[in-house]
Amino acid sequence: MSDDSKRPHDEAVEKELEGIPQEFRDDGEADAERGAGVEDALAALRADLDAAKQEVLYARAETQNVRRRLEKDVQDARAYAATGFARDILSVSDNLSRALDALPKEVREDDKLKGFVTGIEATQREVEKVFAQHGVTRIASVGLPLDPNQHQAMMEVPSVDHEPGTVVSELQSGYMIRDRLLRPAMVTVAKKPD
Numbered sequence: 001m002s003d004d005s006k007r008p009h010d011e012a013v014e015k016e017l018e019g020i021p022q023e024f025r026d027d028g029e030a031d032a033e034r035g036a037g038v039e040d041a042l043a044a045l046r047a048d049l050d051a052a053k054q055e056v057l058y059a060r061a062e063t064q065n066v067r068r069r070l071e072k073d074v075q076d077a078r079a080y081a082a083t084g085f086a087r088d089i090l091s092v093s094d095n096l097s098r099a100l101d102a103l104p105k106e107v108r109e110d111d112k113l114k115g116f117v118t119g120i121e122a123t124q125r126e127v128e129k130v131f132a133q134h135g136v137t138r139i140a141s142v143g144l145p146l147d148p149n150q151h152q153a154m155m156e157v158p159s160v161d162h163e164p165g166t167v168v169s170e171l172q173s174g175y176m177i178r179d180r181l182l183r184p185a186m187v188t189v190a191k192k193p194d
Helices: 003-016 031-079 083-103 105-109 115-134
Strands: 137-140 151-158 167-172 175-176 179-184 185-191
Touching: 083 115, 083 175, 083 179, 105 115, 115 137, 151 167
Parallel strands: 151 185
Antiparallel strands: 137 175, 167 185, 175 179
């Protein structure tokens, strides 16, 4: 081929490359060097892509963990929202029980006071019903072994009728709200006689 046949092509390329600085022009030299550079660049890009994929997977896992924790916190908040209020109302229930326990038999049988006594008993039943609706339950204690997770031993009494470590009496009722302790039962525990 003659130089004349290459010329129109070279002129077109030159015209297209007009205005581009020489250091940025591809003159066909060092293709082997550039090929190795391209392969290195591709390997680096692949490594960056793999690292980015791994980071995305970690971020997704962390997001899912946070979402699960938040869902559990919301469930707990719903389930145990009444805890503070229930703890405060326990003293009202205790006072109703004390009032009923303090009434002598004569007062309970007096025709003038029967309505009054019936009203206090109905109020106590209503409080217990509301407790049950909100998952507040009384802790069993008398006759059972002392459970430090539910009972608070206030004193020990010598007893031949009970095994040591058994709850003999209850000084104050304990309550649970669902599976959490609301208030421990204050109890008297049997010990071996001296």
